[in-house]
Amino acid sequence: MAQLKERPKPFLLPDYCKGCGRCISACAKHCITFDKEIDAATGYVPVVIDLDACNACGLCMDACPEPYGLRETPQDVDFELQDPAKLFGSKTPRPEPKVVPNTLIPLPKTEPLVIKGNYASALGALLAGCRHVFGYPITPSTEGAELMAKLLPKLDGTFLQAVSEVAAVNHMYGSGGAGYPCMTFTSSPGFSLMLEGVSYMIGAEVPGVFVNIMRGGPGLGNIAPEQSDVKLACRGLGHGNTHAITLMPSTPQEMLDLTMLAFELTFKYRNPVVILGDGYLGQMTGKVNLPAAMIKPGIPTWAVNGDADHRGNLISSIYLSEHDLEMHNIYLNDKYRQMEENETRSESFMTADAEILIVATNTPARASKGAVQDLRRQGIKAGLFRPITVWPFPVNQLMKDLAHVKHMVVVEASNGQLEDEIRLALSKAGVTQLPVMSHVRHFGGMLPQQTEVLAHVKAILAKEVR
Amino acid sequence: MSVFYDKFERHSQGAGLKGNSTHYCPGCGHGLAHKYLAEAIEELGIQENTVLVSPVGCSVFAYYYFDVGNTQAAHGRAAAVALGHKLSNPEANVISYQGDGDLASIGLAETVSAAQLGAPITVIFINNAIYGMTGGQMAPTSLMGQSTATSPDGRSMYNGQPMRMAEVIAGLDGPVYVERVALFDAKNRRLAKKAIKKAVQCQVEGRGYAFVEVLAECPTHLKMSPEDTEKWVKECMVPIYPLGVKKDLATESWWKRPAPNFEADHFLHAVGASSDTTVRHCDAFPVHLNPADISLKLAGSGGDGAQTAAMLIARAAINEGYDATHIPSYGPESRGGTSYADVHVAKDEVLNPASPHPDVLIAFNAPSLAKFGPTVVKGGTIIYDSSIVKDVPPGIDPGVRVVGVPFTEIAVDLGKAVVKNIVALGALQAATGIFPKATLTAAIGQMLKDKCALIPLNEEAFAWGVKAVEELGK
Ligand SMILES: Cc1ncc(C[n+]2csc(CCOP(=O)(O)OP(=O)(O)O)c2C)c(N)n1
Ligand code: SF4
Ligand code: SF4
Ligand code: SF4
Numbered sequence: 001m002a003q004l005k006e007r008p009k010p011f012l013l014p015d016y017c018k019g020c021g022r023c024i025s026a027c028a029k030h031c032i033t034f035d036k037e038i039d040a041a042t043g044y045v046p047v048v049i050d051l052d053a054c055n056a057c058g059l060c061m062d063a064c065p066e067p068y069g070l071r072e073t074p075q076d077v078d079f080e081l082q083d084p085a086k087l088f089g090s091k092t093p094r095p096e097p098k099v100v101p102n103t104l105i106p107l108p109k110t111e112p113l114v115i116k117g118n119y120a121s122a123l124g125a126l127l128a129g130c131r132h133v134f135g136y137p138i139t140p141s142t143e144g145a146e147l148m149a150k151l152l153p154k155l156d157g158t159f160l161q162a163v164s165e166v167a168a169v170n171h172m173y174g175s176g177g178a179g180y181p182c183m184t185f186t187s188s189p190g191f192s193l194m195l196e197g198v199s200y201m202i203g204a205e206v207p208g209v210f211v212n213i214m215r216g217g218p219g220l221g222n223i224a225p226e227q228s229d230v231k232l233a234c235r236g237l238g239h240g241n242t243h244a245i246t247l248m249p250s251t252p253q254e255m256l257d258l259t260m261l262a263f264e265l266t267f268k269y270r271n272p273v274v275i276l277g278d279g280y281l282g283q284m285t286g287k288v289n290l291p292a293a294m295i296k297p298g299i300p301t302w303a304v305n306g307d308a309d310h311r312g313n314l315i316s317s318i319y320l321s322e323h324d325l326e327m328h329n330i331y332l333n334d335k336y337r338q339m340e341e342n343e344t345r346s347e348s349f350m351t352a353d354a355e356i357l358i359v360a361t362n363t364p365a366r367a368s369k370g371a372v373q374d375l376r377r378q379g380i381k382a383g384l385f386r387p388i389t390v391w392p393f394p395v396n397q398l399m400k401d402l403a404h405v406k407h408m409v410v411v412e413a414s415n416g417q418l419e420d421e422i423r424l425a426l427s428k429a430g431v432t433q434l435p436v437m438s439h440v441r442h443f444g445g446m447l448p449q450q451t452e453v454l455a456h457v458k459a460i461l462a463k464e465v466r
Numbered sequence: 467m468s469v470f471y472d473k474f475e476r477h478s479q480g481a482g483l484k485g486n487s488t489h490y491c492p493g494c495g496h497g498l499a500h501k502y503l504a505e506a507i508e509e510l511g512i513q514e515n516t517v518l519v520s521p522v523g524c525s526v527f528a529y530y531y532f533d534v535g536n537t538q539a540a541h542g543r544a545a546a547v548a549l550g551h552k553l554s555n556p557e558a559n560v561i562s563y564q565g566d567g568d569l570a571s572i573g574l575a576e577t578v579s580a581a582q583l584g585a586p587i588t589v590i591f592i593n594n595a596i597y598g599m600t601g602g603q604m605a606p607t608s609l610m611g612q613s614t615a616t617s618p619d620g621r622s623m624y625n626g627q628p629m630r631m632a633e634v635i636a637g638l639d640g641p642v643y644v645e646r647v648a649l650f651d652a653k654n655r656r657l658a659k660k661a662i663k664k665a666v667q668c669q670v671e672g673r674g675y676a677f678v679e680v681l682a683e684c685p686t687h688l689k690m691s692p693e694d695t696e697k698w699v700k701e702c703m704v705p706i707y708p709l710g711v712k713k714d715l716a717t718e719s720w721w722k723r724p725a726p727n728f729e730a731d732h733f734l735h736a737v738g739a740s741s742d743t744t745v746r747h748c749d750a751f752p753v754h755l756n757p758a759d760i761s762l763k764l765a766g767s768g769g770d771g772a773q774t775a776a777m778l779i780a781r782a783a784i785n786e787g788y789d790a791t792h793i794p795s796y797g798p799e800s801r802g803g804t805s806y807a808d809v810h811v812a813k814d815e816v817l818n819p820a821s822p823h824p825d826v827l828i829a830f831n832a833p834s835l836a837k838f839g840p841t842v843v844k845g846g847t848i849i850y851d852s853s854i855v856k857d858v859p860p861g862i863d864p865g866v867r868v869v870g871v872p873f874t875e876i877a878v879d880l881g882k883a884v885v886k887n888i889v890a891l892g893a894l895q896a897a898t899g900i901f902p903k904a905t906l907t908a909a910i911g912q913m914l915k916d917k918c919a920l921i922p923l924n925e926e927a928f929a930w931g932v933k934a935v936e937e938l939g940k
Contacts, residue, residue, distance in 0.1 A: 016486050020493030020685075020692040026652055044492065059652045062659075065497025067470045067504065067531060068486040107730050110739040114781040114790075123737055131726035132554045154736045156724045158553045162546070163579035170543035170576065174519070174550025174560075177537050182554065200540045252791075284819055285777060285792040287784045290739055296728040304535040306551070306558025308514040314476070314529050316538035321478065363819060370759075370817030450818040 007056035008072035010049055014039050016068050017046035023070055026063035029053050097309045100298035102129065112289050117255040118143040118185065118282040121211050121275065122151070124259030125183050127290070129297035130209070131157030132182040134171035136164055136190060139223040140279040141213035144185030165190040169197030169208075176206040177315035179303025181263050183209040187279070188217050188229050198272055199238025202332070203317025205302070207266035209259065211275045213282035216445040224445025225279030227362060230417035233274045234391040241329050243336045245343055246274040246391040248361040252286035258388070260291065265343060267300065269335055276390070278362040278413060280447060336392075344394035347386040350376060351401040354383025356457055357435070359398075359422060360411035361387055364448050368411045371453035382457060390418065393425035402435065407460055410439040411448045469504035469513050469533055476530045489527055493692025495682025496525050498649045499592055499662070503561065504532065506663035510670055516559045517551055519544045523565035524598040524684075542573020545580035548587045556723040559669050561588045567597040570606040570629050577631075581677060584640030586669040586721045589677045590662060591631060594684035595703060602687030607631070609706055614687070628706050632679040636712035642674035644712040648681040648704065650696035657709075672721030681707055744785045744912075747904040751788060751813045755898060758813050761821040764890075765806035765838050766830025766851075771887030774913075775828070776807030778891060782901055782909040783811040791819040804833065811900070826898060828890050830873065835859060842866045849893050849935075851886065869897045871934045877927060885927035892931020903932065 010023075014035070024032045024047060031053035035046050049060075064070040115123070122144045125133070133152060135145035145159070152159040162168035168184050175182040186194065191212040201208055214229045216222040233246040245265050247258045255277065262273040299305055304313045319325035347365075350372055351357065360368040365386045375382035385401050387394050402408075410419040419439055426434060440448045440456045473485045490496045507513055513534055520528035522541035529536035535558070539547040548562040562580075569577050569591050580587065596614055597603040603616040606629040611620040621628075636644040643665060647658035658680060665676035681703050683695040690698060727733075734740070752760065762779065764772040776792045783790035793808045808821035827842050829835035829850040836859040842848055844865035850858075852870030862868060871893040877886035888910065895906055910924050 013486075018487065018492035022493055022692055022696070025693050025696065042487075062652060062655050063498075065490065065492075065494055065501070066487050067497070067501055103728075105728055105730050107734065108741050110734060110741050111744055112784055113737070113739060114777070114784050126733070126737070129728070132550075134550060151736055154727075155733065156727045158723075160549075160553055160583075163575050166543070167546040167576050167579060170539065170546035171550030171553070173539065173543070174537065174547035174552075175554035176550075177547070178517070178551050178555045178558070180554040182550070196540060197543070204538070280793055280819065283794055285780055286816070286819075287789055290734075294728065294730065294733060304517055304537050304551075306515050306517040306535045306555055306560070311514065311533065311535055314536045314538070316529060316536070318526065318538060366816070367818045367820075373817070447820065449820060449822055451822070 007058070009051050009054050009056045010060050010070045011072065012047065012049060012070050013068075014046035015041050016066055017044065018042070018066060019044040019046050020065065021047070022063045022065060023047060023060035026059045028057070028059065029055055032060060095309055097301040097313065099301050102298045103296040104293045105296055106293050107290060110290050112287045114285060115252060115288050116143055116283060116285045117249070117252045117277060118213065119147050120252040120255040120288045121185070121259045122147040123288070123290070124256035125209065125263065126151065126155065127256070127294045128181060128260045128263035129295040130181040130183050130263060131155060132175045132180050133157070133159045133184065134162050134168040134175070134182065135159070135185050136162050136168050138187040138190045140215060140225070140282045141185040141187045141211065143282070144211060165193035166196065169194040169201070172208040173197055173201055173204070173206055176201065176208040177204065177304050179299045179305055181207070181209075181267070181297050183211065185211045185213070187213045187215045188226070189220065191229060191232065195232070195236070195238040197238075198244070199240050199242050200317050201272045202237065202242045202244065203240065204315045205270035206272070206315060207270055208272045209262045209266055209275065210272060211259065211277070213277045213279055215279045216443065222445050223279065225363065225447055226413045226443055226445060227276070227278050227364070228414040228417060228443060229276060230390055230414060230421060233276055234421055241332060243339070243391060244272045244274050245269070245339055245389060246276055247388060248276050248390055249281060249388075250362055250365045250386065252281070252284060252288050255281065256288050269339060270302070271335060276362070278364070278447065279445070280363040284363070340392040343389060344392050344397065345388035346394035346397040347388060348397065348401050349384040349386070351383035351385060353404055354381055354401065355404050355406050356380065356382040356409065356460070357385055357401060357405040357407070358382065358409045358411055358453065359385045359387070359418070361390065361418060364411045364413060367448060367450040368453050370450040371457065374450070374454050375457055380457065380461065390421055393421050395425035395429045398422070398425070399429060399431065405435045407436045407438065409453070409456060409460070410437065411453055412439070413442050413447050415441060415443055469507045470531050471533045474530050477527070488531065490524065491686045493683055493685045493695065494524070495594060495649050495680065495684065496592060498655065498658070499590060499680050499682060500528065500531060502659040502662045503563070503590060505659060506666045507534065509663060510666055512559050512666070512670060515557055516561065519548045519551070519560065519562045521564040521568040522599070523568050525563055525565060525592065526599065528563055542568050542571070543576055544568065545573065545587070545589060546576040549580045549583065549585060552585050552587050556721065559588070559666065561590065561666065563590045564592070565598065566591070566593045566595070566605040566607040570631050578634070578638065581635045581675055582638045582640040584642075584675045586672055586674050588665045588669045589675070590665070591677060591679045592682045593631065593679050593707065594682045596684050596687045598684050598687055609702060630707060632677065632707070632712045635677045640675050641677055641713060642715045642717045643668050643676040646679040646681065646707060646709050646712065648699060648709055649683065650700045654709070672719040673717045674720070679707070681709070745908065746786055747902045747908065748786045752898070752900050755900060756825050759816060760811040760826070760900070761824045762809040762811070762826040762828070763806060763821045763824040763838055764809065764828040765804065765834035768805045770805070770830040771884060772805055772807050772828070772830060775887040775891050776809045778906065778909045778913060779809050779811065779900075781912065782905045785909060786901060786905055788813060789816050791816045793819050806834065806838070826894065828894060829855065830886070830890070831855065832859075847898055849890065849897055851890070867897075869893065869935060869938065871931060873931070876930045876934065880923065880927055880930065882923060885924060888924045888927040889931040889934075892928040893935050896932040896935035903928075
């Protein structure tokens, strides 16, 4: 068009004109005026152009706020044309976005590392292919971010200390939306701040891993271990109909293994995954073995990767039409159901003939395991059920372990948040005859100890014998 | 214009003939800003590697129109989203397009911090002096006296004063280019188009963060005809929001980020993992301390090195093929105070990682000895720093063996008070025989493998700790 000798004059389809009049005030030649009648298709009064008076200065076209309002078009185009596809020519099809698959990079066998839970989780993320970490310091999770800040520059990755947890989760939204495995380390008050973003990520199906090393609350509380964000993770991930797989590791080794798993699951379902650890677990140093391979991530088809391949993609959680939003939620619910079917995980320890079943997660599960061993030595049929996912709750596995159970003891560092999950799961599964339930609970930063669990079970038995 | 979709199919009206007009009100400035941005992307030839982040606000649906990668962000968070994208995907040109409620109010922290970070993203800021989408409430940019849905009697001093974002952003060191433009007449529209293109170009050239504030018309909520709104912007807004370049630095291109590294050797080296098998020195679990799980506590004040010593014990045990854990406990955050470590060494698996009733206590000061001494189990051992603690407090079970070793004195004699924790480790070895000496010295060597020069001093400290206990026994 630039080669045309004559400068092009403006061309308008009245149906695209909103009658704002900005072209009228722009035209020095006064050749644009409002039409006489309302356009039936638009409800607006479009303009008409006196092309004979026009000198093709182009000012009206620059002034029109509609992309396809006033355009430069050869004047021989049929004004009556109603089909935009014909008018603008058919669209050049974009290439279908390709999947770039993950690659496995084999690692030689190495001696076990002796590292903190937080470090183990950071290494798990790196092994899972994560090279983009966004964080904001908060005890007792900070070492994770600190290690990432140290290692990522060496691996040509990015650690960004965000201006807040609100910013951190939105950095993740940008990074995850581009198809990159990304994560954050936080602790309870920080996780609260991230929940807006988590809801958006779930709505827009953006993957990302959240490691929440729980501390004492509510409010500023303290920096000692608690397990009081179970409810937040299982029942309250921001506004709307939200769920995310929530993993509760128990050892530094599991901090690594479950972080790796979290990345697999977050991409499998295009949904955030939460890791809940108690403050002890983040700080605890232990033996950690590295896996046999590291993952080099590919690019998923859906990513808004800013390249030609992925140009048509969109990351968004808006569905203005009620019907569309309902369909989206039905779709999300279907995903949640698949997670419930396929992703429940748990550990059962000496449960086959257990009459007393202790249920605990994180560090309290280790103390409880010790208590089970003590009890078994004394001839008491005790067992431990450890949910590894608290959402979805491994209720089928739990039901199997309940066969001989007379008494269930929930051991947790919260005011019954795990117990509520157990009751809800059993009730939803149709279990109406619950075994007697009691609990060993602490909050405020103390964890239930092996000796307490032992004493509690002994007290139960003493009463039952009486 | 190829950067716009040929037909706005994502639009709810996209199916009909109206599939080529926007959802914006007649005369809205968003449409013009969109056109100039699309033209800039087209003229710079970057359609294939551009990502547009649309905000919450009237322009929430920018993705209906732009045929580039699109991401829609939460209210106020577009800059943070853009930054996250840019840092992960440095090749992409990332444009954050935001209104005044979005950028200058709820997202102010994200806006300012992204600008100050200076990474090359482009921010297009639509200042229409009002909240559009939610129905014309007061924006941080509303003018004094302007009546809005939430300042019905006009904005007064009690509502704060208009926020000049271009000046705020230009006052930061991060951005390279900041300009304020307007859309009310042909001349300004031309300048606006130029500024938007330049802001995108700053990014294409990897020169840094660029910000263009666009004074835009919202005829609907200013409750004027488009023509009068143009006049209002010119006459009322421009005096408060002066147009022009606020900052334009002649920076060189600096934005170069290599692709992440995924080489196995490089990774293992970075994380300090090694394939060299560790030598074992111990032939049996020290069952004389506890048959399955030895519990230790090391307590002192911050700086005594209790945590390092605890770590060394855990590492030594793991080198020998056992399980071990170490849990540190500090005083309030980093503000000094007492610090203690719980360590477990287990034959198979550590179950209870806390040490409420330890088999062994190492106390570096009197308060620690007084506090934890009475918790040590019958048959257990206490080792304390006799240079600091003069009297053993009451309350310790008579069945507990109490050993005083002058950790500090020995360390000071060696010329470095900080090695008192290693003296303590030597004393632990000699007093309990938890592991052979070589197990612990090997762990010390491992810990200091990057500071080899310190190994002899530490080995000496360890030996003196051992010797001190052996002499006591004589
Ligand atoms: C957290 C949150 N608070 C409030 C809202 C409601 N909201 C939607 S748009 C908007 C104002 C947008 O105004 P502005 O950024 O000036 O854009 P404009 O509509 O004028 O283009 C608000 C407050 C929201 N979506 N999210
Ligand atoms: S091209 Fe110039 S003269 Fe012609 S209608 Fe448009 S503004 Fe008027
Ligand atoms: S500027 Fe465009 S939309 Fe407005 S009246 Fe003119 S042609 Fe119509
Ligand atoms: S309300 Fe204002 S800003 Fe929103 S589309 Fe209408 S004119 Fe534009």
